[in-house]
Amino acid sequence: MSHHDIDLSLMTPVFEEYGAQKGALIPILQKAQGIYGYLPPQVLKLIADRLRIPLSKVYGVATFYSQFYLERRGRHVLQMCDGTACHVKGTPSLIDAVRREFHVEPGGTTEDGELTVEVVYCLGSCALAPVAVLDGQVMGRVRKDRFIRTIKKRIAAS
Ligand code: FES
Numbered sequence: 001m002s003h004h005d006i007d008l009s010l011m012t013p014v015f016e017e018y019g020a021q022k023g024a025l026i027p028i029l030q031k032a033q034g035i036y037g038y039l040p041p042q043v044l045k046l047i048a049d050r051l052r053i054p055l056s057k058v059y060g061v062a063t064f065y066s067q068f069y070l071e072r073r074g075r076h077v078l079q080m081c082d083g084t085a086c087h088v089k090g091t092p093s094l095i096d097a098v099r100r101e102f103h104v105e106p107g108g109t110t111e112d113g114e115l116t117v118e119v120v121y122c123l124g125s126c127a128l129a130p131v132a133v134l135d136g137q138v139m140g141r142v143r144k145d146r147f148i149r150t151i152k153k154r155i156a157a158s
Helices: 008-018 022-036 041-051 055-064 084-088 091-102 144-157
Strands: 076-081 115-120 132-134 137-139
Touching: 008 022, 008 041, 022 041, 022 055, 041 055, 076 091, 076 144, 084 091, 091 115, 091 144, 132 144
Parallel strands: 076 115
Antiparallel strands: 076 132, 132 137
16 A cells, blocks of 8 residues: 555544544544554544534644644654754754755655655754754764764665
């Protein structure tokens, strides 16, 4: 199954669990994201229909909480800090290197669905600048060549 196929029937047990309780919107969104990895538009529409609430309300909640993703995310997620300290220590050139190497813009996901790249602003570890986080693992004092190698290795390993 490709990344673009959305099997809506996977939501059936979720609705069985919660019925049509409007108050269950957040847990239902959490379950949906657990199933699909993000919240596809078709799924948001289905949830709105089932709970009989306006689609705009579902979008409102899904966009309000940062735990929810409306875009497909890659199997690996790379966050690059471009806060002041990291910026000064070279994050822009790291972002360029990632863009060239993996053909992905910040905020985007590679065509093959392997890597999502996000830019964040200060992870609170400025002493380690420049800082990046790959799949939840913090990397400090990032140097370009090793960084690119680490990402490639991670992708190859999965
Ligand atoms: S600016 Fe990057 S960790 Fe603070």
